[in-house]
Amino acid sequence: MSRTALRICPLCEATCGLTLTIEGARVTGARGDRDDVFSRGFICPKGASFGAVDGDPDRLRTPLVRRDGELREATWEEAFDAVVAGIRPVVERYGPDAVGVVLGNPNVHTVAGALYPPVLLGALRTRSLFTASTVDQMPKHVSSGLLYGDANAIPVPDLDHTDHLLLIGANPLESNGSLCTAPDFPGKLKALKARGGTLTVVDPRRTRTARLADRHIAIRPGTDALLLAAMAHVLFDEGLVTLGELAPHVLGVEELRAEVGDFTPEAVAEACDVDAATIRARARELAAAPTAAVYARIGSCTVAHGTLANWLVDVLNILTGNLDRPGGALFPQAATDRTPRPAGPGHGFALGRWHSRVSRHPEAKGELPLAALAEEIDTATEEGEPVRALVSVAANPVLSAPDGDRLDKALDSLDFMVSVDPYLNETSRHAHVVLPPPPPAQSPHHDFAFNTLAVRNQVRYTRPAVPLEPGRMAETEILARLILAVTGMHGADPATVDAMVVDQTLGKAVREEHSPVHGRDPKELAAQLTGDTGPERRLDMMLRLGPYGDGFGVRPDGLTLEQLLAHPHGMDLGPLRPRLPQPLKTRSGKVELLPEPVAADLPRLRAALRERPTGLVLVGRRHLRSNNSWMHNVPALTGGSNRCTLHIHPEDAERLGVRDGADVRVKGAGGEVTAPAEVTDAVRPGVVSLPHGWGHDRPGTRLTHAANNPGVNVNQLLDGSLLEPLSGNAVLNGIPVELTARL
Ligand SMILES: Nc1nc2c(c(=O)[nH]1)N[C@H]1C(S)=C(S)[C@@H](COP(=O)(O)OP(=O)(O)OC[C@H]3O[C@@H](n4cnc5c(=O)[nH]c(N)nc54)[C@H](O)[C@@H]3O)O[C@H]1N2
Ligand SMILES: Nc1nc2c(c(=O)[nH]1)N[C@H]1C(S)=C(S)[C@@H](COP(=O)(O)OP(=O)(O)OC[C@H]3O[C@@H](n4cnc5c(=O)[nH]c(N)nc54)[C@H](O)[C@@H]3O)O[C@H]1N2
Ligand code: SF4
Ligand SMILES: [Mo]
Numbered sequence: 003m004s005r006t007a008l009r010i011c012p013l014c015e016a017t018c019g020l021t022l023t024i025e026g027a028r029v030t031g032a033r034g035d036r037d038d039v040f041s042r043g044f045i046c047p048k049g050a051s052f053g054a055v056d057g058d059p060d061r062l063r064t065p066l067v068r069r070d071g072e073l074r075e076a077t078w079e080e081a082f083d084a085v086v087a088g089i090r091p092v093v094e095r096y097g098p099d100a101v102g103v104v105l106g107n108p109n110v111h112t113v114a115g116a117l118y119p120p121v122l123l124g125a126l127r128t129r130s131l132f133t134a135s136t137v138d139q140m141p142k143h144v145s146s147g148l149l150y151g152d153a154n155a156i157p158v159p160d161l162d163h164t165d166h167l168l169l170i171g172a173n174p175l176e177s178n179g180s181l182c183t184a185p186d187f188p189g190k191l192k193a194l195k196a197r198g199g200t201l202t203v204v205d206p207r208r209t210r211t212a213r214l215a216d217r218h219i220a221i222r223p224g225t226d227a228l229l230l231a232a233m234a235h236v237l238f239d240e241g242l243v244t245l246g247e248l249a250p251h252v253l254g255v256e257e258l259r260a261e262v263g264d265f266t267p268e269a270v271a272e273a274c275d276v277d278a279a280t281i282r283a284r285a286r287e288l289a290a291a292p293t294a295a296v297y298a299r300i301g302s303c304t305v306a307h308g309t310l311a312n313w314l315v316d317v318l319n320i321l322t323g324n325l326d327r328p329g330g331a332l333f334p335q336a337a338t339d340r341t342p343r344p345a346g347p348g349h350g351f352a353l354g355r356w357h358s359r360v361s362r363h364p365e366a367k368g369e370l371p372l373a374a375l376a377e378e379i380d381t382a383t384e385e386g387e388p389v390r391a392l393v394s395v396a397a398n399p400v401l402s403a404p405d406g407d408r409l410d411k412a413l414d415s416l417d418f419m420v421s422v423d424p425y426l427n428e429t430s431r432h433a434h435v436v437l438p439p440p441p442p443a444q445s446p447h448h449d450f451a452f453n454t455l456a457v458r459n460q461v462r463y464t465r466p467a468v469p470l471e472p473g474r475m476a477e478t479e480i481l482a483r484l485i486l487a488v489t490g491m492h493g494a495d496p497a498t499v500d501a502m503v504v505d506q507t508l509g510k511a512v513r514e515e516h517s518p519v520h521g522r523d524p525k526e527l528a529a530q531l532t533g534d535t536g537p538e539r540r541l542d543m544m545l546r547l548g549p550y551g552d553g554f555g556v557r558p559d560g561l562t563l564e565q566l567l568a569h570p571h572g573m574d575l576g577p578l579r580p581r582l583p584q585p586l587k588t589r590s591g592k593v594e595l596l597p598e599p600v601a602a603d604l605p606r607l608r609a610a611l612r613e614r615p616t617g618l619v620l621v622g623r624r625h626l627r628s629n630n631s632w633m634h635n636v637p638a639l640t641g642g643s644n645r646c647t648l649h650i651h652p653e654d655a656e657r658l659g660v661r662d663g664a665d666v667r668v669k670g671a672g673g674e675v676t677a678p679a680e681v682t683d684a685v686r687p688g689v690v691s692l693p694h695g696w697g698h699d700r701p702g703t704r705l706t707h708a709a710n711n712p713g714v715n716v717n718q719l720l721d722g723s724l725l726e727p728l729s730g731n732a733v734l735n736g737i738p739v740e741l742t743a744r745l
Contacts, residue, residue: 004023006021007467012112012447013049014048018035019035028053033050038571044189046626051636052443067080084435085484097387099128102131103122103132104133104372104375105132105133105134106399109395110451114537115395116448116451118482132374134402136729137403137734141728144728148353151588152586158455159330161187161190163329164194167200169201171226176209200217201214202218203218206685207649207684207685208220208683208684221275223735225273225610228270229276230318232266232270234285234317237322238263246323248593251582251586252592255321257601261596270611272614273613289322293324295324296315298315304622305733308733313600319331320593328578328580332581334459334578336456338541341514341548342516345583347591350588358371359383360378364728366729366730371730372402379416392416394429404722405673406697408722420433422439424439426705427632427705431700431703437480443466446538448462448463458576459579463566478537486498512524518557533563541563545561615736618688618740620670620691621685625693632695635706648690650690653687661743665679665744692714694715694734697712697718698713720732724737
């Protein structure tokens with residue numbers, strides 16, 4: 003007998019609603035939920051393979067504990083005992099910073115990852131936090147922090163309404179979108195064109211997205227900041243700056259005009275390899291469009307001028323009056339956002355409040371560069387203790403960060419490491435304890451992070467589609483128990499963690515004048531919370547305190563968990579709406595258009611006007627049926643075009659004697675790898691491309707299918723020293739490489 007159940011897809015940022023077919027505890031099918039208020043039935047090949055991802059036989063079923071050098075199956079009790087025995091001595095002997103925490107990408111795709119890591123960090127009081135954000139989008143956070151005073155205030159393009167989209171360094175037809183949550187991104191781009199809008203794509207590769215575009219600018223990697231600065235220059239130069247309703251909220255326009263004065267289209271043309279006339283035309287077009295949005299992703303972030311490029315994206319939206327207006331780029335308002343406080347000056351955004359110990363990289367958002375993790379473990383300094391114990395949650399830095407070989411050795415040298423991960427993979431194989439979360443069908447889902455980045459305000463929650471199998475532990479409970487274990491409260495009821503958070507949050511809310519619960523008794527409020535589990539009660543609390551919430555009875559029609567549960571396909575909360583000045587938290591209470599750290603970095607960009615690569619540079623790429631490093635073990639998602647090959651332009655191939663299908667040795671600062679060549683003019687001359695997340699040939703893993711076709715780890719070409727200075731983000735794109743054809 004089969005049944006169906008709803009489940010929001012956690013496999014990428016699009017957050018599609020799925021209808022799963024379930025037989026017993028097994029997911030045997032997945033289709034798009036046509037009644038989902040947001041995704042309306044859209045599904046991609048990954049979502050369609052949900053059952054195969056969920057039911058992968060290599061997923062760990064029980065905790066593993068290292069005994070006599072070997073990882074062996076253990077009970078949960080033994081595993082948490084081992085965590086206490088491994089971590090407490092390190093904390094007590096060397097202090098909290100000797101315990102590192104690594105948070106990987108899937109944390110933004112789980113309820114557990116949203117609710118518990120902040121508590122874990124608060125409890126550990128360590129500054130040694132390394133995140134996947136620093137090999138991804140940290141430049142965007144830093145730019146938002148500086149412009150708006152809030153690193154999480156990220157405007158998203160109003161895809162459904164814009165007349166003109168300038169899309170930079172993103173390939174949503176493969177990635178399904180990022181920092182812009184939009185189920186059926188491809189359909190939205192087609193709809194934009196169908197309603198007469200224009201799409202311009204800036205990408206060194208002619209991607210599937212670029213092929214859909216009206217115009218494709220095959221820029222030289224790493225030079226987007228120059229291109230965008232020149233576009234800003236044209237807006238000033240030709241009198242096209244129109245702030246419109248933004249004018250009262252923006253500081254620094256004239257100062258900015260002076261700063262972009264020398265970034266003329268002619269001055270940047272050669273560095274970008276884009277002619278000046280094209281740059282002028284694109285700037286005029288942006289200014290002339292009734293509404294327009296500039297949007298940039300990975301290709302603009304993981305580069306040497308990532309923060310400036312991302313800042314310039316917003317600068318262009320602001321100078322054309324497109325920030326915070328329908329059809330432009332707006333700030334979403336999620337149901338679990340904190341109660342909006344009245345507009346006015348805030349605390350601002352501080353960068354570099356502390357630094358990494360070895361290379362003195364500044365923190366950003368309290369996070370240190372993942373690229374520096376290896377040296378923070380393997381290098382002693384007089385500054386303080388190296389990282390001696392590591393808590394890794396949903397992360398595979400051996401493949402996702404630079405120089406995995408060095409990190410491999412560093413992880414092996416740790417006194418203790420615990421991984422919360424469903425797989426025994428390249429990173430978790432180093433752990434002393436592996437705590438496996440249940441597969442997604444057995445977990446609840448709510449998009450705490452992605453609803454703040456969604457192109458439409460909406461709220462959805464799905465309970466586990468399948469009950470926990472015997473012997474499984476919910477990931478929320480795993481993390482709650484981990485918090486208790488590392489803080490000396492081992493053995494306490496995990497519900498105390500949630501109760502503590504509820505107490506603190508409500509205690510704070512009743513003291514805030516703008517809160518709907520101002521002046522009330524936190525205990526009376528806590529007693530009103532509903533939900534079957536601690537995390538559900540926390541969700542109920544957040545919803546009720548949030549911008550659409552019932553304020554614990556103050557707005558009887560407002561949102562509660564009960565109400566959300568009564569809407570299994572979600573609740574639509576309307577299109578994105580203008581919100582300024584409320585989201586601003588800068589000290590001035592305004593948009594600070596030319597923040598000091600940005601101004602201080604402009605000379606470095608000016609110097610880049612004269613830089614030209616002498617040889618080939620490498621960029622990454624993504625495949626629709628993959629996801630970073632952890633989906634190569636699912637046969638349904640591998641094979642075909644989803645392979646780890648080196649794309650190279652025919653001219654470069656010819657010059658270097660590289661034949662299609664033959665192996666090529668690629669050498670970078672951190673090492674070399676050998677991959678088969680795929681000769682294609684989809685990549686521009688002077689640029690080669692390899693995807694990341696491959697290299698599944700290390701011993702001691704349990705990835706049976708992936709090991710058959712391991713691919714190579716592109717990040718081995720990096721030595722970890724190339725970081726964008728403001729954000730600490732790793733430079734992964736536009737890196738110099740040398741090729742040798744192998745016969
Ligand atoms: N060269 C290059 N490198 C890159 C990139 C690039 O474009 N080029 N992209 C970067 C980007 S954008 C990112 S986000 C990072 C990603 O970097 P990571 O987050 O380190 O890598 P992932 O491959 O996403 O691996 C996540 C881990 O989470 C585990 N996992 C999966 N589901 C769950 C779950 O439900 N719970 C838990 N606890 N664990 C789970 C997986 O088994 C895997 O071990 O990689 C970056 N690295
Ligand atoms: N199928 C699939 N979907 C995914 C993922 C995945 O691995 N596979 N990963 C998820 C994650 S964690 C993220 S962060 C998102 C990322 O989502 P996207 O940002 O859309 O990622 P990509 O598809 O890698 O597209 C980046 C593009 O930037 C281009 N590029 C490289 N360097 C430059 C440059 O210097 N300038 C410009 N203008 N372009 C450049 C590359 O050629 C590439 O086409 O995708 C998410 N979705
Ligand atoms: S687009 Fe993303 S969220 Fe939607 S089905 Fe595919 S993987 Fe899942
Ligand atoms: Mo990412």
